[in-house]
Amino acid sequence: MSTLRAMNDTEFKQYIDKAIDNYAKERVKAGNWSEEEAILKSRKEYTELLPKGVKTQDNYLFSVVDKNEVVGMIWLNKEDDEVGFICEINILKKYQGMGYGKYAMKEIELVAKNLGLKKIELHVFGHNKTAINLYENLEYTVTNMCMSKRLL
Template sequence: MTMRLDEMNSDEFQAFLSFAIKHFADEQIKCGNWKPEEGISKATEEYEKLLPEGKNTENNHLFTIRDENQEVGMIWLAKVTDEKGFIYSINIWEGNQGKGYGKKAMQEIEVLAKEFGLKNIGLHVFAHNQLARDLYEKLGYIEKNIKMEKSL
Protein backbone atom coordinates (compact mmCIF):
# COMPACT_ATOMS: atom_id res chain seq x y z
CA MET A 1 0.00 0.00 0.00
CA THR A 2 1.38 3.38 -1.07
CA MET A 3 -1.23 5.58 0.53
CA ARG A 4 -1.03 9.37 0.62
CA LEU A 5 -3.21 12.36 1.41
CA ASP A 6 -3.57 14.91 -1.41
CA GLU A 7 -5.31 18.25 -1.02
CA MET A 8 -8.71 17.96 -2.71
CA ASN A 9 -9.14 19.64 -6.06
CA SER A 10 -12.39 21.44 -6.95
CA ASP A 11 -13.98 18.43 -8.70
CA GLU A 12 -13.11 16.12 -5.81
CA PHE A 13 -14.54 18.64 -3.35
CA GLN A 14 -17.85 18.84 -5.25
CA ALA A 15 -18.10 15.04 -5.33
CA PHE A 16 -17.26 14.87 -1.62
CA LEU A 17 -19.82 17.55 -0.74
CA SER A 18 -22.62 15.72 -2.58
CA PHE A 19 -21.71 12.46 -0.87
CA ALA A 20 -21.17 14.03 2.56
CA ILE A 21 -24.46 15.89 2.71
CA LYS A 22 -26.46 12.79 1.82
CA HIS A 23 -24.40 10.58 4.13
CA PHE A 24 -24.71 12.99 7.08
CA ALA A 25 -28.45 13.29 6.54
CA ASP A 26 -28.81 9.49 6.38
CA GLU A 27 -26.83 9.03 9.61
CA GLN A 28 -28.89 11.66 11.46
CA ILE A 29 -32.11 10.01 10.23
CA LYS A 30 -30.84 6.55 11.23
CA CYS A 31 -30.17 7.85 14.75
CA GLY A 32 -33.64 9.35 14.95
CA ASN A 33 -32.29 12.91 15.26
CA TRP A 34 -33.95 14.14 12.06
CA LYS A 35 -37.04 13.27 10.07
CA PRO A 36 -36.44 11.93 6.53
CA GLU A 37 -38.17 14.91 4.90
CA GLU A 38 -35.82 17.39 6.59
CA GLY A 39 -32.54 15.48 6.35
CA ILE A 40 -31.03 16.92 3.18
CA SER A 41 -31.96 20.52 3.94
CA LYS A 42 -30.58 20.32 7.50
CA ALA A 43 -27.38 18.62 6.35
CA THR A 44 -26.90 21.21 3.59
CA GLU A 45 -27.37 24.00 6.11
CA GLU A 46 -24.80 22.42 8.43
CA TYR A 47 -22.19 22.11 5.67
CA GLU A 48 -22.80 25.69 4.57
CA LYS A 49 -22.03 26.82 8.14
CA LEU A 50 -18.91 24.66 8.45
CA LEU A 51 -17.51 25.37 4.97
CA PRO A 52 -18.82 28.82 3.94
CA GLU A 53 -15.94 29.23 1.45
CA GLY A 54 -16.07 25.64 0.25
CA LYS A 55 -12.72 23.87 0.12
CA ASN A 56 -11.02 27.24 0.62
CA THR A 57 -12.58 27.82 4.06
CA GLU A 58 -9.85 29.00 6.41
CA ASN A 59 -8.46 26.44 8.88
CA ASN A 60 -10.08 23.50 7.07
CA HIS A 61 -7.98 20.88 5.33
CA LEU A 62 -9.75 18.49 2.99
CA PHE A 63 -7.76 15.59 1.55
CA THR A 64 -8.33 12.87 -0.98
CA ILE A 65 -6.92 9.56 0.20
CA ARG A 66 -5.05 7.82 -2.62
CA ASP A 67 -3.32 4.51 -3.09
CA GLU A 68 -0.96 5.13 -5.99
CA ASN A 69 -3.28 7.05 -8.38
CA GLN A 70 -6.53 5.45 -7.19
CA GLU A 71 -8.88 7.54 -5.03
CA VAL A 72 -9.89 5.38 -2.06
CA GLY A 73 -11.53 7.92 0.25
CA MET A 74 -11.32 11.34 1.90
CA ILE A 75 -10.57 12.96 5.24
CA TRP A 76 -11.35 16.45 6.58
CA LEU A 77 -9.41 18.06 9.43
CA ALA A 78 -10.38 21.46 10.85
CA LYS A 79 -8.19 23.59 13.08
CA VAL A 80 -10.65 24.65 15.80
CA THR A 81 -8.17 26.53 18.02
CA ASP A 82 -4.40 26.98 17.92
CA GLU A 83 -4.00 23.64 19.70
CA LYS A 84 -7.17 21.67 18.94
CA GLY A 85 -8.21 20.00 15.71
CA PHE A 86 -11.38 18.16 14.77
CA ILE A 87 -11.87 15.45 12.15
CA TYR A 88 -15.26 16.25 10.68
CA SER A 89 -15.25 13.41 8.21
CA ILE A 90 -13.34 10.35 7.12
CA ASN A 91 -14.77 8.06 4.48
CA ILE A 92 -13.28 5.11 2.69
CA TRP A 93 -15.18 4.43 -0.51
CA GLU A 94 -17.00 1.14 -1.10
CA GLY A 95 -14.69 -1.59 -2.35
CA ASN A 96 -11.75 -0.10 -0.46
CA GLN A 97 -12.98 -0.69 3.07
CA GLY A 98 -11.29 -3.25 5.29
CA LYS A 99 -7.89 -2.80 3.62
CA GLY A 100 -6.27 -0.56 6.24
CA TYR A 101 -6.83 2.75 4.46
CA GLY A 102 -8.82 4.26 7.32
CA LYS A 103 -6.17 3.41 9.89
CA LYS A 104 -3.36 4.70 7.71
CA ALA A 105 -5.26 7.92 6.87
CA MET A 106 -5.87 8.57 10.57
CA GLN A 107 -2.16 8.08 11.28
CA GLU A 108 -1.22 10.43 8.44
CA ILE A 109 -3.68 13.12 9.53
CA GLU A 110 -2.11 13.02 13.00
CA VAL A 111 1.30 13.74 11.46
CA LEU A 112 -0.16 16.70 9.55
CA ALA A 113 -1.99 17.93 12.65
CA LYS A 114 1.34 18.07 14.51
CA GLU A 115 2.85 20.01 11.60
CA PHE A 116 -0.06 22.48 11.91
CA GLY A 117 0.85 22.91 15.60
CA LEU A 118 -2.13 21.02 16.98
CA LYS A 119 -1.82 19.26 20.34
CA ASN A 120 -4.95 17.11 20.15
CA ILE A 121 -7.67 15.99 17.76
CA GLY A 122 -11.33 15.32 18.42
CA LEU A 123 -13.93 13.58 16.29
CA HIS A 124 -17.55 12.49 16.39
CA VAL A 125 -18.72 8.98 15.69
CA PHE A 126 -22.31 7.79 15.56
CA ALA A 127 -23.01 5.19 18.26
CA HIS A 128 -24.23 2.63 15.71
CA ASN A 129 -20.94 2.77 13.75
CA GLN A 130 -19.13 0.06 15.72
CA LEU A 131 -16.47 -0.50 13.05
CA ALA A 132 -15.35 3.13 13.24
CA ARG A 133 -15.53 3.19 17.03
CA ASP A 134 -13.28 0.13 17.22
CA LEU A 135 -10.75 1.72 14.86
CA TYR A 136 -10.63 4.99 16.79
CA GLU A 137 -10.18 3.17 20.10
CA LYS A 138 -7.30 1.12 18.64
CA LEU A 139 -5.68 4.39 17.55
CA GLY A 140 -5.86 5.79 21.09
CA TYR A 141 -9.00 7.94 20.92
CA ILE A 142 -11.04 7.90 24.11
CA GLU A 143 -14.68 8.71 24.76
CA LYS A 144 -15.05 12.13 26.38
CA ASN A 145 -18.84 12.47 26.32
CA ILE A 146 -21.64 10.03 25.79
CA LYS A 147 -25.14 11.27 24.98
CA MET A 148 -27.90 8.77 25.64
CA GLU A 149 -31.55 8.85 24.70
CA LYS A 150 -34.62 6.67 25.05
CA SER A 151 -37.60 6.74 22.72
CA LEU A 152 -40.95 6.52 24.48
Protein backbone atom coordinates in the same frame (compact mmCIF):
# COMPACT_ATOMS: atom_id res chain seq x y z
CA MET B 1 1.51 3.17 -1.71
CA SER B 2 -1.20 5.34 -0.15
CA THR B 3 -0.89 9.10 0.22
CA LEU B 4 -2.93 12.01 1.50
CA ARG B 5 -3.31 14.75 -1.07
CA ALA B 6 -5.03 18.10 -0.61
CA MET B 7 -8.49 17.72 -2.10
CA ASN B 8 -8.94 19.73 -5.28
CA ASP B 9 -12.09 21.53 -6.44
CA THR B 10 -13.13 18.72 -8.79
CA GLU B 11 -12.82 16.12 -6.03
CA PHE B 12 -14.73 18.41 -3.67
CA LYS B 13 -17.62 18.70 -6.15
CA GLN B 14 -17.73 14.90 -6.41
CA TYR B 15 -17.58 14.57 -2.63
CA ILE B 16 -19.99 17.20 -1.30
CA ASP B 17 -23.37 15.92 -2.53
CA LYS B 18 -22.61 12.38 -1.37
CA ALA B 19 -21.38 13.72 1.98
CA ILE B 20 -24.57 15.72 2.51
CA ASP B 21 -26.68 12.70 1.66
CA ASN B 22 -24.65 10.32 3.87
CA TYR B 23 -24.69 12.71 6.83
CA ALA B 24 -28.45 13.14 6.52
CA LYS B 25 -28.92 9.35 6.53
CA GLU B 26 -26.65 8.95 9.56
CA ARG B 27 -28.59 11.61 11.48
CA VAL B 28 -31.88 9.87 10.64
CA LYS B 29 -30.45 6.48 11.63
CA ALA B 30 -29.22 7.96 14.93
CA GLY B 31 -32.70 9.34 15.59
CA ASN B 32 -31.57 12.97 15.52
CA TRP B 33 -33.56 14.13 12.49
CA SER B 34 -36.67 13.08 10.61
CA GLU B 35 -36.33 11.92 7.01
CA GLU B 36 -38.33 14.94 5.86
CA GLU B 37 -35.91 17.48 7.31
CA ALA B 38 -32.61 15.60 7.03
CA ILE B 39 -31.31 16.69 3.61
CA LEU B 40 -32.16 20.34 4.21
CA LYS B 41 -30.47 20.36 7.63
CA SER B 42 -27.44 18.47 6.34
CA ARG B 43 -26.99 20.84 3.40
CA LYS B 44 -27.28 23.82 5.79
CA GLU B 45 -24.57 22.44 8.10
CA TYR B 46 -22.15 21.73 5.26
CA THR B 47 -22.78 25.16 3.74
CA GLU B 48 -22.04 26.83 7.08
CA LEU B 49 -18.96 24.70 7.78
CA LEU B 50 -17.44 24.92 4.29
CA PRO B 51 -18.69 28.16 2.72
CA LYS B 52 -15.64 28.35 0.44
CA GLY B 53 -15.29 24.62 -0.19
CA VAL B 54 -11.69 23.41 -0.01
CA LYS B 55 -10.54 27.01 0.41
CA THR B 56 -12.42 27.50 3.70
CA GLN B 57 -10.00 28.85 6.29
CA ASP B 58 -8.80 26.44 8.99
CA ASN B 59 -10.26 23.42 7.17
CA TYR B 60 -8.02 20.82 5.61
CA LEU B 61 -9.68 18.37 3.24
CA PHE B 62 -7.61 15.53 1.85
CA SER B 63 -8.19 12.78 -0.64
CA VAL B 64 -6.82 9.39 0.34
CA VAL B 65 -5.13 8.15 -2.81
CA ASP B 66 -3.71 4.76 -3.74
CA LYS B 67 -2.13 4.16 -7.14
CA ASN B 68 -3.57 7.43 -8.48
CA GLU B 69 -7.10 6.40 -7.47
CA VAL B 70 -9.09 8.22 -4.79
CA VAL B 71 -10.16 5.64 -2.21
CA GLY B 72 -11.54 8.04 0.39
CA MET B 73 -11.21 11.36 2.14
CA ILE B 74 -10.53 12.93 5.52
CA TRP B 75 -11.35 16.43 6.78
CA LEU B 76 -9.62 18.20 9.66
CA ASN B 77 -10.89 21.48 11.12
CA LYS B 78 -8.52 23.60 13.19
CA GLU B 79 -10.82 24.71 16.00
CA ASP B 80 -8.24 26.82 17.79
CA ASP B 81 -4.48 26.95 18.31
CA GLU B 82 -4.41 23.64 20.17
CA VAL B 83 -7.39 21.54 19.07
CA GLY B 84 -8.30 20.00 15.76
CA PHE B 85 -11.53 18.21 14.97
CA ILE B 86 -11.87 15.43 12.42
CA CYS B 87 -15.15 16.41 10.80
CA GLU B 88 -15.25 13.43 8.49
CA ILE B 89 -13.39 10.40 7.36
CA ASN B 90 -14.93 8.39 4.57
CA ILE B 91 -13.38 5.44 2.81
CA LEU B 92 -15.32 4.29 -0.23
CA LYS B 93 -17.23 1.07 0.45
CA LYS B 94 -15.20 -1.11 -1.91
CA TYR B 95 -11.99 -0.06 -0.11
CA GLN B 96 -13.20 -0.46 3.46
CA GLY B 97 -11.41 -3.00 5.62
CA MET B 98 -8.17 -2.61 3.67
CA GLY B 99 -6.32 -0.33 6.09
CA TYR B 100 -7.01 3.00 4.35
CA GLY B 101 -8.97 4.40 7.30
CA LYS B 102 -6.19 3.60 9.73
CA TYR B 103 -3.64 5.08 7.35
CA ALA B 104 -5.67 8.29 6.92
CA MET B 105 -6.11 8.68 10.68
CA LYS B 106 -2.38 8.31 11.32
CA GLU B 107 -1.53 10.76 8.55
CA ILE B 108 -4.03 13.36 9.79
CA GLU B 109 -2.31 13.19 13.18
CA LEU B 110 0.92 14.24 11.45
CA VAL B 111 -0.90 17.09 9.70
CA ALA B 112 -2.30 18.21 13.07
CA LYS B 113 1.13 18.11 14.69
CA ASN B 114 2.56 20.16 11.82
CA LEU B 115 -0.19 22.74 12.44
CA GLY B 116 0.96 22.92 16.07
CA LEU B 117 -2.14 21.22 17.45
CA LYS B 118 -1.95 19.36 20.75
CA LYS B 119 -5.15 17.33 20.51
CA ILE B 120 -7.55 15.89 17.95
CA GLU B 121 -11.21 15.27 18.65
CA LEU B 122 -13.94 13.63 16.60
CA HIS B 123 -17.55 12.54 16.76
CA VAL B 124 -18.74 9.04 15.98
CA PHE B 125 -22.31 7.83 15.75
CA GLY B 126 -23.03 5.17 18.37
CA HIS B 127 -24.25 2.71 15.74
CA ASN B 128 -20.96 2.87 13.81
CA LYS B 129 -19.17 0.01 15.58
CA THR B 130 -16.51 -0.33 12.87
CA ALA B 131 -15.41 3.29 13.29
CA ILE B 132 -15.52 3.04 17.08
CA ASN B 133 -13.20 0.02 16.94
CA LEU B 134 -10.81 1.86 14.63
CA TYR B 135 -10.65 4.90 16.90
CA GLU B 136 -10.17 2.80 20.03
CA ASN B 137 -7.35 0.88 18.32
CA LEU B 138 -5.72 4.23 17.56
CA GLU B 139 -5.97 5.15 21.27
CA TYR B 140 -8.82 7.65 21.05
CA THR B 141 -10.85 7.73 24.25
CA VAL B 142 -14.45 8.61 25.00
CA THR B 143 -14.65 12.10 26.46
CA ASN B 144 -18.42 12.60 26.26
CA MET B 145 -21.35 10.32 25.64
CA CYS B 146 -24.85 11.25 24.58
CA MET B 147 -27.58 8.66 24.95
CA SER B 148 -31.25 8.70 24.02
CA LYS B 149 -34.35 6.54 24.20
CA ARG B 150 -37.34 6.73 21.85
CA LEU B 151 -40.61 7.02 23.73
CA LEU B 152 -43.51 5.43 21.93
